[in-house]
Amino acid sequence: MLDLDGAWLELAVLQVERSRVRERIRPAYEILLTHASALSSFLVVGIVQRFYFLCCILVVSSVAAVAQNAPSVSIKQPNLESQDYDIGDWMRDRGFDPLFNGQDLTGWRNPYPHGEAKVVDGEIHLKGDKKFFLVTEKMFSNFRVSVEIHLPEGPANSGVMFRCHVDEDAAKKVYGYQAECDGSDRKWSGGLYDESRRGWIWPSTKGRSEDRFLKHEAESKAAFAEPTIAGALNRNGWNRFEITCIHDLITIELNGVQAVRFRDATDASGFIGIQHHGEQGQTYRFRNLFIKELPQIPAEQHVSLTEQEPVSIKQISDKVTLIDFGKVAFGNIVMHAPPGNGNAMVQFGEKLKGDRIDQMPPGTVRYGATPIRLGQEFGNWIVPTPIDPRNIQQAGLTTSNPPAVLTPPQWQAVMPFRWVEIEGVGKDYPYELIRRRAAFSKTWNDEASSFECSDETLNRIWGLCKYSIKATTFAGVYVDGDRERIPYEADAYLNQLSHYTTDDDVKMAARTFDWLMENGTWPSEWAPHMVFMAHAEWMYSGDNDWLKHRYESLKAKTLFHRSGEDGLVRSNKLDQSRHDIVDWPQKERDKFVFTEINTVVNAFHIVALEQMAVMARAIGKTDDADAFDARVKLAKTAFQKTLFDETAGIYRDGVGTDHSSIHANFFPLAFGLVPDDKVDGVLAWLEKKGMACSPYAAQYFMEALFKNGLDKKAFELITADGDRSWKHMVDSGTTISWEAWDLKYKPNQDWNHAWGAAPANLFPRFVLGVQAAAPGWNTATIRPCPGELTFATGKVPTPEGPVEVQWNNSDTFTVTLKLPEGMSGKLELPAAKATSGVFADGKPLAATRVADRWIVNEMVTGTLKLEVK
Known part of the structure; x- marks a missing residue:
């Protein structure tokens, strides 16, 4: 029997063309046609043929109508029509303030003599027969603003003004930056326009852009021709615009798709505005207008400074004293003002060279010096560490990373250090009174977790990794160490897993998730990690309301937009050369061969879809869940057929290569994508391999081994001699886990990186064996x-x-x-x-x-x- 419901779902999910419809219906058509021919009835044959073509038309029309009006299945991008929660609570939880109170236009004004603005059912409705803008009474400088727009039918154009200006005496009273909402077939929604001033900035076009912007005309138009951006607007529904301005860096997102990231210094502050384009009789609707002024500093509320005594004090000479605080921590020191005249120097370091702090450490291992003046005041005073400009950067290059997470200015500057060397202060000074002010999460509880086993090396590794999680809570959200102080999705997910297993009050994970949803990074596999983070938080907390608020936004993180009709993700040349990570650093990829269809990227894609299906069903979105399940089934079939080498019994790196890395095999194994009858072969192959991956990927490698009965192999790799194991880390004397196994594998590595602390979650989850079986740990x-x-x-x-x-x-x-x-x-x-x-x-x-x-x-x-x- 022909499954028309299945055909409809496939069409709705995969967005296939008419030829695919005919292919789905043709089997039934051919069966009927055969029976009709056997009856030698031209009349029956004619009826069957008409039935076939009618079905094609009806199915296509049904799908088109559903897509055009109010799709019940929308798993490719957020569906704002289905919001069934108080978005105000969600936005306030993320640090946003309302720009519109939902009842009247307090805080807004219309500088024009024409145009009508009124509040209808919690929305702002604009009507008029000439173009006009409604603008805020308050000006803003650095911010993230979120506005939802619903265009009217027919010719329509609107947008969100930001950092704009008002000239009461001009005919065109409002001018400045605008995020375009383009209802035409041009599809430039999300573009950056300079209203009544310089015209189109990104994309640019002849006749409507200044010459300097025409230099990127081809590039910018090509970007807006890409299906992801061109198709971001829901023409007949609600659309969420999110604009971020930090100094001269402007980012515009439409329904979770970044359309613009551009640097322009023309305006540093201004008003927020919404537009009616002037079509007579048309009503433009706006709702959920919120703003978050930047920068946000999570540590102000969630981190505290703890004063710590020295563990040892060593007099190097009459003028040099070395103080050891026992472990590395992020902070600075407080000390009594030294007497005397002249200058002295306080040096901070993570590494010793002989019996002195190494002043030229390798990589991003930290050293810094702060001069102090003797005899300036009485009492205690704070000695800050030097400031690394990268750690406070809020607006880097347009192709660089999001803003660094700042620490509270009242702390003064902090950095990771274990040792302090004071030079120029006499030996009679009371060095024992010096204190390190170390920054840790306010809610950290050392007694919340414990682990001990019969292998002392594993015990030492547990101690290192647990403290690594504690020490890296200094910023109030998970950051990548001290090189950039930026959250990255993969780093944050591994940090999250280990925070859950070491502490008993873990709100930082959800806070970091929200930060990353607004400040995402560029790697392909990092986006699906956001789905992993949401799923892990939901499993930990069991909070369906939290999940419901964030569910729609997660759809943009599955890589669905890069997948083909077979369900597999494609990687273009830029993806293959830059975005597809597999492992980090590059030398840790076991010679992985990058191709258009990449095994590792697709493994992440499929498991993200699986988790989305589970979460969709949990919050009552059963149509979405069914659609995700259908997509998973499709992709899994293609994954196995296309990427598994039947002769070798293992997975290739991708289509077009016969090379097989350990990554192409342990990721599918860890994610449960390997069919039961293929598991033993993949395990046997992996059992012969060493730790040919980084500490990041080792999280998944170890999971694959523990989940599939190779406990002994996992322990061997964790405690292996040589320089590619956690044993090497603890034997080196480090007190916080490293970003890489050794400096020779990543010369610029951090020595304070939480993704290197995977045993902090591996030991509780697998050695003790304790894992949540249902959301909320019931x-x-x-x-x-x-x-x-x-x-x-x-x-x-x-x-x-x-x-x-x-x-x-x-x-x-x-x-x-x-x-x-x-x-x-x-x-x-x-x-x-x-x-x-x-x-x-x-x-x-x-x-x-x-x-x-x-x-x-x-x-x-x-x-x-x-x-x-």
Whole structure:
């Protein structure tokens, strides 16, 4: 039987052309035609032929009508028609203030003698027969403004004015920057226009742009011809414009698609405005007008300074004293004003050279010096660290990264350091009174988590990684270390996983997610990490309202816009040379060969779609969920058929190459994309490989091994001798995890990078085996991966309270488990070959053996001790 509903869904999701419709209907047509021919009835044949063509027309018309009016399935871009929550609460939660109170036009004015503005059902409606603008009474400088626009039918053009000006005496009273809302077939919505002044800036065009802007005419027009930007506007629905101005850098986003990132210094401040283009009888509608003034400094509310005493003080000479604070932390120092005359120097460092601070450390390892003047005042005074301009940069090159996360100015400058060297102050000075002011999350709780096992190297690694998460909370959101102080999506996701397993009050993850949704970065795989972050936060908190507020925006992060009719993502030349990461740094890619269809990028795409389907269903968007599921099925089929090398039994790097990197295999394995009958072959191949990846990708490599029974291999790699393991990090003496395994693999690496702290989440999630089984941790899975360890014990924080686990692994496997009240657990315990079942107090429990696991049939609660024997 022909599945017309399935055909409709495929068409709605994949946006296929008429020829695809005919292909879907043709099988039924041919069957009917065969039967009609067998009956030798020209009349029946004619009817069947008409039926076929009528179906083509009806299906295409139905899809076109749905797309034109109010699509129920819109998984490619945000669907603002389906907002079923209070957007004001969501915007305020993200730090925005309303520009419009929803009731009257307080704070707005019309400088023109014509035009009508009124409030209707919480919207601003503009009517007129001449062009006019409604503008704010307040001026703004650096900000992010969000406005939703609904164009009328027929010829229509509108936009959002920003940093604009008003000349009461001019005929064209409002002039300045405008984010274009273009209802014509030109499709320049999201473009940057200079109203009543310089004309089109980006894109530019002859006759309507100044010569200097015509230099990029071809480039800018080509950008707006790309389907992603050209198709960003929902012509007959609501559209969200978000404009960010930081100094001279202007960014315009339309429905989550960045259309413009341009530098122009003409205006530093001005009003916000909305436009009626002057079409008589037309009503332009505006709603949800919000603004966030920049910069935002999360640490002001969420981070505090802790004064720390020196661990040791060493007199190097009569004029040089070295102070050790034991571990690296972000901060500065407070000290009593030294007596005397002249100058002295306070030096800060992450690295020693001999018994002195290394003043020329490699890479981005930190050193800085601050001069002080002796005898200037009494009492204690703050000695700030030097300022690295990159760490406070708010507007870099148009092709560079988003703004750095600032620390509160009242702190004065901070940097990561362990040692302080004071030169020029006598040995009689009370150095023991010097304190480091270290910045940590206000809610950090050292007692929230613990881990110990029979391998002391693993214990040292856990200590390093847990402290790394604590030390990198200094900015109030997750940042990439100290080189740029910028959140990156992949860095943040790994940081998030480890923060959940080490601390018991983790609001920083959700805060970082919102920051990144407004300040995204450029790598291909980093975008799907935003879906991962949202899914992880939802699984942690169980907060459906939080998810509902952010769900539509996530659609722009799945890479759907780059996928073809087979469901697989394509990478153009720029993607292959710059955007597709696979691993970072470049030398850690195991010689990965980049092609148009990339195995790693597509693995991220598919799992992001899977998670979107789960989240859509959780918040009641079942049509979306079904559409995502259909897309996943399509992409998975193509992924396996196109990218798996049946002869070798492993995945290729992509279409057009026979090379297979470990990345092309452990990412699909970690994501559960490898068919059951292919898993053993991929595992056998990976088991022979070393750590041919960075600490970032090692998170997923280790997950792939732990999830598939190769615990021993994972432990071997984590504790391997040589310079490509976490053992190398702890043996080096570092107190915060590194960005790379060693400087020779990334010469400019940070020594304070949280993505290098993956064992902080790997050990609780896999060695202790504690993971959420449902959103909000009402149920948990306990699945220990012991390898050759003889015991492990620890405490894993959850929103419901800590889960405590202690297991021993010898002739039998015993586990003592304490679940918080209200949480139930699903047990999946290791099963040695000779074991017969699971026992509690000597009595057998109903359990089913599946491969190398005993699955306890019933959920457990409270405190219990079990034995597998």
